Amino acid sequence: MNTIRLEPVIGDMQGIRTLFLVPTIPDDAPGPVREGLARRRLATISGLCPCGARRPKLSRQQLRWIRRKGADIHHLAVLHEPDCMASDDNLATLIQAA
C-alpha cells in the first residue's frame, strides 16, 4: 500500500477560516482502510463522522484567542465509536493488516 500522507484542506470551523490537515487515501488501499481514512477526512472537515462522532467545538475562550492572535489549534481529537473504522485502534489494525 502506498504511503498515507497529510494533505492541507481549507475549511471553516465555527465561522473561522481553517486549514485542516487530513490523511490522503492511497489508490491501492484496501476498502476498509479507504473507508476509515475517508471517515477521518469527513469528521475533520465537516465535523461529523457517520458513526455519530463530532469534532469538538472551540470554547469561547479559544475563539477569542484565535480572533485576537490568529492563533492555531494543533490537535482536536474526534472520539469515534468503538466499531467505527476511523477509530485509532481500528484504523491502526486495518493499516497493519494491509
Ligand SMILES: [Zn+2]
Ligand atoms: Zn467515526
